Amino acid sequence: MAGRERGCSVTLILRDCDPVLIPMRRLLTVLIISLFLLIPGLSAEETEPVTADEHYLMGNAYYSFGLAENATREYEIATTLNPDHADAWNNLGLSLTSLGRYDEAVDALKNTTRLDQDDPEGWYNLGYSYGMAGNTPMEIASYEKALSLQPNMTIAWRNIGAVRFEEGNYTGATAALEQAVGHDASSAIGWYYLGTVYEKTGNLTGAAAALDTAISLDQNLTMARDRLEAVRRNLTV
Numbered sequence: 659m660a661g662r663e664r665g666c667s668v669t670l671i672l673r674d675c676d677p678v679l680i681p682m683r684r685l686l687t688v689l690i691i692s693l694f695l696l697i698p699g700l701s702a703e704e705t706e707p708v709t710a711d712e713h714y715l716m717g718n719a720y721y722s723f724g725l726a727e728n729a730t731r732e733y734e735i736a737t738t739l740n741p742d743h744a745d746a747w748n749n750l751g752l753s754l755t756s757l758g759r760y761d762e763a764v765d766a767l768k769n770t771t772r773l774d775q776d777d778p779e780g781w782y783n784l785g786y787s788y789g790m791a792g793n794t795p796m797e798i799a800s801y802e803k804a805l806s807l808q809p810n811m812t813i814a815w816r817n818i819g820a821v822r823f824e825e826g827n828y829t830g831a832t833a834a835l836e837q838a839v840g841h842d843a844s845s846a847i848g849w850y851y852l853g854t855v856y857e858k859t860g861n862l863t864g865a866a867a868a869l870d871t872a873i874s875l876d877q878n879l880t881m882a883r884d885r886l887e888a889v890r891r892n893l894t895v
Contacts, residue, residue, distance in 0.1 A: 709739070710735075710736045710737075710740035710746065711740075711743075713732045713733070713735040713736040714736040714743060714745060714746040714749070716732045717730075717731075717732030717746070717753070718749065720732060721752070726753050726756045727757065729749070729753045730753045733746050733747075733749055733750035733753060736750075737750060737766075741769075742773055744769070744774045744780070745770075747766050747769040747770040747773065748766075748770040748779070748780055748783060750766040751763045751766035751767035751770065751783055751784070751787055752783060754766060754787075755790060760787055760790045760792075761791055763787040763790070763791075764784065764787045764788055764791055767780065767783050767784040767787055768784065770783070770784070771803075776807060777807075778803075778805075778811055778814075781800050781803040781804035781807065782800070782801065782813065784800045785798070785800030785803075785804065785814070785817070788800055789817070789821070794821060797821060801814040801817055801818050809841075811841075812841045815834050815835065815837045815838035815841065816834070816847075816848060818830075818834040819831045819832075819835035819838060819851060819855070820851070823851075823854075823858075828858055828859045832852070832855050832856070832859065835848065835851050835852040836852065838851070839852055844875060846872045846875035846876035846879050846882070847872070847876075848872075849868045849869070849871040849872035849882075850868075850869065850879060850881060850882045852868045853865045853866075853867075853871075853872060853882065853889075856868055857885065857888075862889050863893070865885075865889045866889045866890060869882045869885050873886065
């Protein structure tokens, strides 16, 4: 695997591109408020002041439609109005990450974990943003904190496995990915990643079994099919 991949492209082992957005609530109300505010000629005196929660929810609406710049603006207003709004800080971090503003994303997500130290999703998101910013030690530390709060967070285990694989620490990658499939045996990509590491370390029998499991779970996982064919050829040599 050449270089370090940071995105949702196809590669051998890749960090999951699945940060945790705090779910939207009262979306219909938010859309009505948004439209109301856009009515031409409507003066500020004719409307109630928009609250931090409403800016946060409007940010969620924008984010759900792929409008990250607009979402970022709403989340920034929400956190200005209410600096203790942990959910707004969390979603601001994700929006900034999607814009490639990784250092700012880390700063936002630090506020999330400061305000809610027991939120595993906040720690996971912080780890992901640290990784995108190139700070591997803090990325791992954040994933480990998330796992200390939620040991079955398979996405964090898989990302630790991806980091260790990139570092050439195949023992660490194997341990993390075995944890991932142990907590979620239905994940085809988890079995594919584990099979890839087994192949890398010369455990061809284990690799074949893991890749075969991945294919049984997802018949369209062509990467696993390709690797399984190569492993089987090497097993018969």
